[in-house]
Amino acid sequence: MDFWTRLLGGSSKKQATANNPQQRLARFKQRYNQILQTWQKSDSLASDREAIAGIRRGFQALTSILNDESRSPAPHLCLGFAAAQQIYTAVSKIAATSHDEGMVRDAVAVYNALIDSEEEDFLENDVFAASLMNFVGRTVGSGSMGIGEDIEADIVELLFGIAAKIRLQPEILPVWFTTAAADSHGRLVNQKVDFAGMTQKEDFPLCYQLIDHVHHEGRIGDFARTGLLYIFESASKSMTLEQWIVNSDLPTLMATGLGALYSQLSRKLSILHIDAGEGLPLILKLSDYAEMQPNPQAESFFSDDFQGHMNTFLSYLAFWQDVLVHCTSVEVRLTLIDHFQVLFLQQLLYPSLLESSDVDGGSSVAVLTYLRRILDMLDHPELVHMILHYLLALNDYAVSSPRTPRSPAAVKRRQSLLLLNVPDKEDDKMNPSLFNLVDLVLSSTSSQDAQTVISGLKLSTVILGKNHGYALGSIIKIMHAHHREPHRTVGALNAELESYLNLAIGLAGEAGVDEVYDCHLKEKLSMLENHPCSLKTLALQTLSVQSPGYFDTESGPRDVGPHYLMPEDPLFKSLLDILLTFLTNDVETNLALTETIITLGTCSQLRLEGWLSVDAAEYHFENTDLEPQNFTNDGLRDMYRASCQPTWDASATPPLLSSLKSLEAQVDALRADIQDWDEHVASRKHAFRTYEELSEVSKATPPQVKPARLGADLPAGSWTPQIPKHVLENPTTPSRTASPRGRKEGLDMKHTPAASPSLRAGGQGQILAGSPSRGMSPLPAPRATNRQTTFMTDVLGNLAEVNNHPNFRRRIRFRRPAGSQTVEVLLSKYQPPPKDPDEDATAGAEQGAEGKKDDVNEASLGHIITNVVILQEFVLELVALMQVRASLFSEVRFA
Structure with a gap:
């Protein structure tokens, strides 16, 4: 008993000693004096390792004591002593002259302990601010000692914390921001300012340190960008800071x-x-993708270096957007926009577009890809408006000064920027109108380059889908529609849906069509509801859908009214030309093409007549005299007539449907010439469906249930893998409605390409892993077991082996006569000759009547079969789009 009493008594005594303010202060002074003595005795601290180790232990002890005191009840004598003796000045000098990373880290910890104590008002102390910024300037500023990234991140995090304090407590701003150019009322006096602005780092060193680090990746860039964002947000609370930012070189640096x-x-x-082997998506493996040769001079989109540079650029662009959203100072916001317009958009982005070329093998691909990523990431209406109005050379684009009143300094600054963009010679002026x-x-x-076509289609998709108002007329x-009432009837809709459905079934069979179509209906409903033009269409008439407060001029996105697509539209003609060679196109081109056409049809204000649907003026109703005579009123008779399915002349067939029928004729020719054609197509569809289901199973942790049967209703001759029992033990069939179905990135996402746009539902939806959305889920997917992974590898190996069979590697040629809109399949009677010097002479003989060469393309049988499966999915998407639009937007008449 005496033992436990002595033990407990000793613990209480030690605890009381530790919490005694006087004894804690004595220990703090002792440690601090030891640090000063060691520093003063050392002739060269940078080379005295023993002195550095002793001082570091002293810094760590000071930090520990300060943290303990902050958690203890008052009085806090150590913090009072630190403030009175200004120990931070010594800490700053010692750490800066030691040239030791560990010393710098310990000094940062001391500063953090002082700031986190929230006592003695360290952040309101001019000497503390000067000491800290001098320490930061010597360690991470220009010509600094070169510390590691982890320590640099700690320092930038410290600066971020100060910026956050300034945002919450504007009264401490004068401590960290001072300027001698202000008058007695706190307003900056007029000074001569050129386009670059004044560089006065001594006025606001905290701000300049943050902007020096905004370009970094990881923690450093994140803390710097957020801290600088808080500085801009504070400008609305300080007229002096607002005018200083306008006059400074801060916007120019950004x-x-x-x-x-x-x-x-x-x-x-x-x-x-890059990886044409195991890492290649399945849909590309079952095609001729490996035959495509990249330009050896071009950098790969999928390389780690490029992805790092692209992510850094997009992060900084997102920072620009965040600044404009959070900056409530109109003058600062407009000044930033002026600099973005002149220094980035007009002097860099547009010249890169102007200098791009399809001949040099990659510069057009690069510019198109960069523009797509920029527009896909940006949501701020002013930035989007500025970029698209300038690059598209829209007529209502204005470079005049906004109507919002601005200070004389801001007006002068804008004029200097505009003069900067004036060339010496008029001929050197870069004009988007040219x-x-x-x-x-x-x-x-x-x-003629597939990569250029893919890049152009993807950029068109982003503009048509996200910024549709700017695409109109450009x-x-x-042509605008003058009648808002629908002309198409429900009977005509049913006839058109039947035509497209029959075409889809004729392309690749009826197996799985119902399930696929159901998935596409849900997907198209989501796409239509989220389209920017649908907000006005679906909103109640009594509700306002005007976006508040972004624009100070009449430069907002134009109001989109009902309109038709002109038959001679160049882009749509290009889409139809690409569609005619669908069977021989590379897979990525077809995926981008189908996405563009579907996106075009998701605008609620674009009428489908003339390109996807038949014009109501072309309807022919037969046997109208046979209608029942016992109608009780004219309304029922009108309903009956509206439900009748009309016919139309071949000349009235929509261009898109005509092109699809041309493809159907090509498939019919192949079916008649190739033995077991339908079985080959069914096998390919089943292979995609099987791989999807196995992928879903590999992501889950399956409990013990009865295995599901697969392949019960397969046609004869189809390839059926033997699936082990442990793979099939899944509670339910994998949900395809949860599959990622968007096509924002297509197949160009890093490491895990997004789901194929045309092979997404009904078993083909999850062919490729990875979500196409910009924000990835923070929760990692469960890993597949080794047995599942091995089996998946075996399935892929079997598929690749089947696709490499000589029968599937057989080359088939397609010829499009010069100036014709039909494509002829060169069947078995034609055997491609071996390549030799005489091949050019053979190709030259294939000329049209006017001496123009025919367009001859070829592809393997396996590649063509994959494209046929994609084509069927695309036609089903069109059917779902037409049906959902008719219901959601009331596009057909029932009477």
Whole structure:
């Protein structure tokens, strides 16, 4: 008993000693004096390792004591002593002269302990601010000692904490921001300012330190960007800071920094997958994708270096967007926009578009890809408006000063920027009206290079889907509809749906069509509801859908009214030309093509007549005299007539349907010439479906249930893998409605390509792993077991072996006569000759009547079969789109 009493008594005594303020202060003074003595005795601290180790132990002890005191009840004598003696000045000098990373880390810990104590008002102390910024400038500033990234991140995090305090407590701003150029009322006096602004780091060193680190990746960049964001947000609470930012070179540094990151991106880019082996997506493995050769001079989109540069650039662009959203100071916001317009958009982004070329093998691909990523990431209406109005050379684009009143300094600054963009000679002026984004997109979609076509289609998809109002009259040519009432009847809709459905079944059979179609209905409903033009269409008439407060001028996105697609639209003609060679196109081109057409049809204001549906004026109703005579009123008679299915002349067939029928004729020719054609197509569809289901199983942790049967209703001759019992033990069939179905990134996402747009539902939806959305889920998917992984590898191996069979490697040629809109299949009677010097003479003999060469393409049988499966999915998407639109937007008449 005496033992436990002595033990407990001793613990209480030690605890009381530790919590005694006087004894704690004595220990603090002792440690601090030891640090000063060691520092003063050392002739060269940087080379005295023993002294550095002793001082580091002293810093760590000071930090521990300060943290303990902050958690203890008052009085806090150590913090009072630290403030009175200004120990931070000694800490700053010692750490800066030691040139030791460990010493710097321990000094940062001391500063953090002082700031976190929230006592003695360290952040309101001019000497503390000067000491800290001098320490930061010597350690991470220009010509600093070169510390590691982890310590640099700690320092930038410390600066971020101070910026956050300034945001919450604006009264401490004068401590960290001072300027001698202010008058007695706190307003900056007029000074001579050129376009670059004044560089006065001594006025606000905290701000300059943050902007020096905003370009970094990881923690450093995140803390710097957020801290600088807080500084801009504080400008609305301080007129002096607001005018200082307008007059300083801060906007110039931000704009030139964005331009520097853009310039680091490769001038030539290849969007082909690097790994043509095990890492290649299944849909590409079952095609001729491996035969595509990248430009050796172009950087790969999938390389780690490029992805790092691209992510850094997009992060900084997102920072620009965040600053404009959170900055409530109109003058600062407009000044930033002016610099973005002149220094980035007009002097860098547009010249890169102007200098791009499809001839050099990659520069057009690069510019198109960069523009797509920029527009896909940006949501701020002012930035989007500025970029698209300038690059598309829209008529209502204005470079005049906004109507919002601005200070004389801001007006003078804007004039200096505009003069900067004036060339010495009028001939050197770069004018988007001569060559703009429309010209680049149209030339890219009609290019002979597959990568250029893919890039142009993907950029068109982003503009049509996300910024549809800007595409009207530029990317696509339209004519306005004067009648809002629908002309199409429900009977005509049923007839058109039946035509498309029969075409889809004729392409690749009826197996799985119902399930696929059901998935597409749900997907198209989501796409239509989320389209920017649908908000006005679906909103109640009594509700306002006007976006609040972004624009100070009449430069907002134009109001989109009902319109038709003009028959001679160049982009749509290019889409139809690509569609005619669908069977021999590479898979990624077809996926991008189908996505563009579907996106075009998701605009609620675009009428389908003339390109996807039949014009109501072309309807022919037969046997109208045979209608029942016992109608009780005219309304029922009108309903009956509206439900009748009309016919139409061949000349009235929509262009898209005509092109699909041409493809159906090509498939019919192949079916008649190739033995077991339907079985081959069914096997390919089943292979995709099986792989999807196995992929879903591999992501889950299956409990013990009865195995599901697969392949019970397969046609004869189809390939059926023997699936082990442990793989099939899954509680339910994998849900395909939860599969990622978007096509935002297509197949160009790093490491895990997004789901194929045309092979997404009904078993083909989850062919490729990975979500296409910009924000990935924070929860990692469960890993597959070794047995499942091995089996998946075996399945892939079997599929690759089947696809490499000589029968599937057989080459089939397609010929499109010069100037014709039909494609002829060169059947078994034609055997491709071996390549030799005489091949050019053979190709030259295939000429049309006017001496123009026919367009001859070839592909393997396996590649064509994969494209047929994609084509059926696309037709089903069109059917779902038409049906959902008719219901959601009331596009047909029932009477």
